Ligand SMILES: Nc1ncnc2c1ncn2[C@@H]1O[C@H](COP(=O)(O)OP(=O)(O)OP(=O)(O)O)[C@@H](O)[C@H]1O
């Protein structure tokens with residue numbers, strides 16, 4: 001068997017605020033293979049976002065080992081981490097995290113700018129990504145001029161524009177109606193179908209159903225690794 | 232991210248916060264304009280003074296009787312009233328003795344009363360030769376100056392300063408009229424152009440007569456061959472010191488004096504007058520520039536303050552950019568570019584305001600303001616340096632932010 005993309009071994013994450021310590025992740029062991037579509041399902045405050053931030057190299061575990069593509073992340077320096085985030089990972093954040101002052105296409109081209117692409121090519125690829133999420137006619141709108149669902153789609157376009165091997169989506173349908181939700185899930189399915197590893201974080205069972213594999217998290221602990229269920 | 236993108240992003244951030252950026256730029260602008268204007272004022276005052284001293288003539292040496300090193304006062308020679316004589320002047324004018332001396336103008340000066348037909352006027356009567364006009368860098372308003380023939384013939388002619396001409400003849404033309412000095416009738420042959428100077432030693436209130444006329448016919452007596460000052464013009468600015476040496480050694484030889492420390496004459500250069508006159512101005516300029524420099528420092532602290540605010544306000548944006556793959560150094564560069572653009576804008580506008588100030592200020596203070604292009608360019612460079620210098624800390628802070636902490640900030 002080939003190496004897993006994501007391999008978490010006894011990962012702990014504790015937040016300390018004053019004398020109070022919150023164990024956000026508690027001995028988490030998780031392996032995700034290349035090309036898998038995994039849903040991480042858990043109630044609010046269970047540690048889902050914390051887990052995603054660690055998987056996405058945005059945060060570091062308090063203890064435990066995280067191997068990304070076989071590489072121990074704790075040994076990498078800032079520049080290398082930035083490069084990994086830029087080229088191998090696409091983020092869709094719970095709060096869209098778009099820059100309000102930039103138009104949709106300028107938001108989407110941001111990761112490409114940091115990978116050193118020329119402006120013309122960046123623009124072309126940003127346009128293509130926006131067309132892919134069905135926003136070809138909204139490229140010059142600023143986030144404030146877009147609906148919540150449209151903003152989320154801009155965020156997805158930004159995550160896929162670098163063609164990353166791994167896409168991490170934190171509650172991508174969190175505040176959308178059912179029609180938009182179906183659209184977004186369709187998009188994620190397409191991305192998965194094109195060979196990307198997908199990690200979808202949600203607190204809704206129906207949404208987790210879109211994935212091949214579901215992992216439950218509660219109070220920072222992975223409680224059950226439910227095997228793929230045919231829909 | 233290349234430099235162009237970094238620059239564009241910086242400009243966008245500045246444009247997004249117009250008010251704040253504008254106030255920061257204003258701080259630097261005031262500092263730069265203040266520095267430029269004070270330095271310009273100082274330089275202007277200095278050039279005013281040096282223009283005044285240069286108006287004496289160019290490349291000038293002034294030889295006066297008496298020794299500055301002697302404690303015994305003026306040394307007498309052969310019983311004459313002055314240690315300098317027309318013979319001294321003639322010797323210095325010789326090209327073989329003093330090749331670097333272009334012209335020599337011996338002068339005597341005595342106060343006397345001039346009488347015209349209806350009025351009289353007391354002024355200083357200067358006896359000199361034709362060289363005086365060139366050596367003292369003066370020009371004629373009308374008529375002619377003394378000639379060599381006037382000197383050899385002892386012609387009874389005079390050239391008047393513009394003030395003297397006005398006092399004696401009012402509005403009417405002085406040239407061709409006659410004035411009487413000590414009973415000798417002199418014909419007015421020319422009038423000097425006004426120098427515009429004022430004060431105790433008024434260059435415009437003077438009556439110039441041939442040296443021989445002054446010595447033999449007007450005043451006579453012991454001053455027959457003595458002169459009060461010899462003006463010497465060097466052939467160029469670079470030969471001034473050679474001319475100085477030649478004049479000194481020649482006069483020492485003529486006067487039979489062995490060492491220069493016991494000389495019975497003093498040679499003054501314009502340079503020594505200049506440095507004495509400008510040293511006071513320099514002190515003041517340095518002081519003013521120091522104060523202006525402090526205002527520039529305050530402007531720089533303003534940049535730092537604004538950049539820190541900007542970093543704090545954009546923590547989330549920085550976090551996001553890092554999450555999308557911005558390396559720390561790219562973030563640092565972006566904030567540095569932003570700060571230096573603010574500095575550049577402040578510098579350029581400050582120089583512009585300085586230029587406008589330099590045009591307006593002379594109407595309020597009686598001093599000219601000299602703005603040199605190098606000083607202006609220097610000021611802009613300093614302004615950028617201030618932007619970068621005070622932007623380093625905020626930029627480093629932004630670059631150090633952990634992406635997740637930054638993203639979580641509300
Ligand atoms: N910076 C922090 N400091 C202290 N505690 C934190 C911090 N971030 C998260 N926590 C705590 O860690 C736990 C997990 O938080 P996390 O954001 O991972 O939850 P979540 O599963 O994503 O919840 P939601 O579904 O509401 O987004 C929570 O109890 C939360 O209060």
Ligand SMILES: [Mg+2]
Nearest residue numbers: 048049050094
């Ligand atoms: Mg969350």
